[in-house]
Amino acid sequence: MDAVLELRNVCKTYEGFDLRDVSFALPHGYIMGLIGPNGAGKTTLIKMILNLVRPDSGDIRVFGLDAAEQGASVRARIGFVHEQPTFYEGLPAHRVATTVGPFYPAWDEAEFTALAREFGLPLRRKLKTYSHGMRTRFSLAMALAHGAELLLLDEPSSGLDPVFRRDILGRLSAIIAGGNTSVLFSSHLTSDLDRVADYITFLRDGRLEFTLTKDEVLERYALVKGDMSLLTAENRRLFAGIVTGEFGFVALTTNVEQARTALEGQAIVVDRATLEDVVYFTGRTGEGGLRLNGNTR
Amino acid sequence: MATRGDSAGMNGGGGVLLLLRKDWSIFTLRHRIFVLTVFLMAALQAVVVDEAYFLLGVALAAALAVYVPVIEWYQGTDPMLHSLPVKRGTVVAARHVVTILGMATAGIVWNTTGRILRPILGGGGSDPAFWMTLEGGLTYSLAVAILALLFFPLYFRFGMGRGIAAFAVMTLVLLAVGYGTAQLAAGPAAPGAVGLITPSSVIGSRVDTLLASVGPAATVTVTLAGMAGAFGISIGLSRRWFATREF
Structure with a gap:
């Protein structure tokens, strides 16, 4: 190069x-x-x-x-x-x-x-x-x-x-x-x-x-949105960063296919992540994730 | 129209000239008038006391040497300047050239002003005054060179703010050591025999001794060699310490 x-x-x-x-x-x-x-x-x-x-x-x-x-x-x-x-x-x-x-x-x-x-x-x-x-x-x-x-x-x-x-x-x-x-x-x-x-x-x-x-x-990162009940300890490991709120969670994943497979059949929405999402979510791990009142985004 | 040069020129004499031009641009007419006005106001008071007027000359030279660095420090332009394609060694060299030019300019302004004001205001000292003599001129030049040697390495290592603080501490320590040594030499039986330590008392007396023993030509040569030595050491130390400075 x-x-x-x-x-x-x-x-x-x-x-x-x-x-x-x-x-x-x-x-x-x-x-x-x-x-x-x-x-x-x-x-x-x-x-x-x-x-x-x-x-x-x-x-x-x-x-x-x-x-x-x-x-x-x-x-x-x-x-x-x-x-x-x-x-x-x-x-x-x-x-x-x-x-x-x-x-x-x-x-x-x-x-x-x-x-x-x-x-x-x-x-x-x-x-x-x-x-x-x-x-x-x-x-x-x-x-x-x-x-x-x-x-x-x-x-x-x-x-x-x-x-x-x-x-x-x-x-x-x-x-x-x-x-x-x-x-x-x-x-x-x-x-x-x-x-x-x-x-x-x-x-x-x-x-x-x-x-x-x-x-x-943009290919590697994606946002996964779903109900809080899906946020088990095992599933948390799928995410690079999580934001939780009253209506569910939004999480950043670095492996969309793995997340889809793990959460197959569940009511989730997968969106493209922007660069801002990547900066914002990275490092917000499960337990320490930012807790918002109301909407997560 | 493109103005092209070569990168070697930016860091050799060409770089020094650009830095001198930069200093001259920053030291605007307003600043020049300000310095001259302050000097003249002080001169009106100091010219009647030889020692005070001598110190004023040294102070004017020092002011001309550090005026632009103080502005640059105040405005925080160092990161910009050192992002330009100029070597730090060139910056050190240019600062010493400015000091020598400032010393010469201050010497002319100071001496001329003194010669005009002294007869009018009636300086009460010896006639001619110390600063009007060859001994005074050589002492002035050596004093400025020694000040440069004491200050610039600290300025280039620590920057203006911390550099001035370190310079002040070091000067006080040197004065205390000098005073203590002189007092010890005078002996315990003569407390207070050592007078005020000034450039004329420390440097001037040695220049005087030299003049009496080897004559004017040799004294001038020795003084010039001393100045060259002081500036040389200052440049060497400044370059070494400036190389490690971060912005």
Whole structure:
């Protein structure tokens, strides 16, 4: 596989948090969604790729280069949007662009200006007057204006209005179609990833739950709904996560056929699971499952 | 129009120049006027006391050296800066270049201002004042280099906030050790014989001794070598410690 980004057994320990043996690869020319609850380690992973944080062990290679040892060469080919886009607040946006942009060998000022116009950014205004959404758009324009081969987007859609979010997703798809760029897109807005991601990597509590194509995820996972009487100790083992309520249970299964066989003849409903369902249900085991009053969904 | 460079340039002299340009952009006209105004207001008070005016010159150099890092720290732009294709060693080098430029600029502004204000406000010290002499100039340069050596490795290791705290603690410890050592040397029979420890008392006296023994040319050479040594050690330590810093 021609991987633009490859992590092997990456570990990082902080007080109260550790990232353990994370391994995945992003093939060239695809969008990978990095999903997981808050504190799962998504931002830490992205920071490690940019060499802002050093792994305790493991190996991160970007474009076949070591992300720590050849960090500057790697970053020259990366466009990034941090979760909290922070630039020089006291400067007008155009000044920030002309100050920061030339650090990139392939910086294209005309492209940046065109993108800023398209994104509705007033370049004469100081960045401190920008809203969070405008800062994200500015950051995105910077990331796209130097021909980056890998885009690292950490929660880029937070703070963006739905219209612009859709536009951005469309643009990402178009960029990927060009064939030269890959995207690692961390988001808790899984509906965004439902639209554009080719691969999904799911982190939870610093552990890699899975890294699969989106189609594999959607095929593998399903929601099973049924009466509480079906939720025996044996059946609970079929599920990766369960939510119970007055009217029954909803559970996530990773093996639809096994669940169907075990519950054959029973009144159950099997639905496709969305990425949001996968994030929401994973880890909500039988006994500790969230108990809702009324409807389970 | 595309502006193309090469990746080696971003991390050699080209990278340093881009970082200097970045600092100049952030240090806007408003900031420049602010620093100059504060300096002039302080100068009006300090120029009549040689020791105070000498310290003001060192403070101006220090302010010019760390003004932009303080803004960057306040605005939280370090993760952005270090996500750019620039090596950490280049950042360290650029910060020291800025310090040397700041030292030269501060030296000119400080000395010129002092020479204008002193006759008007009637500085009561010796004539010429310590800071107007070669000894004063060399002491100023060495003091700034030593400050850089004490501060920058800590700044690059811990960041601005914790770096300043560590610098303050270390400076206090050094002053206490220096004072204690000097007091011991003076002997128990002379309590309080050791005066205030200042750059002019610690460095200036040594420069003075050197001037008297080897002459101006050799003293300047030794001072320049001392400054180069201080900056060299600072750069070496800063690079090593900055490499382990996380954002």
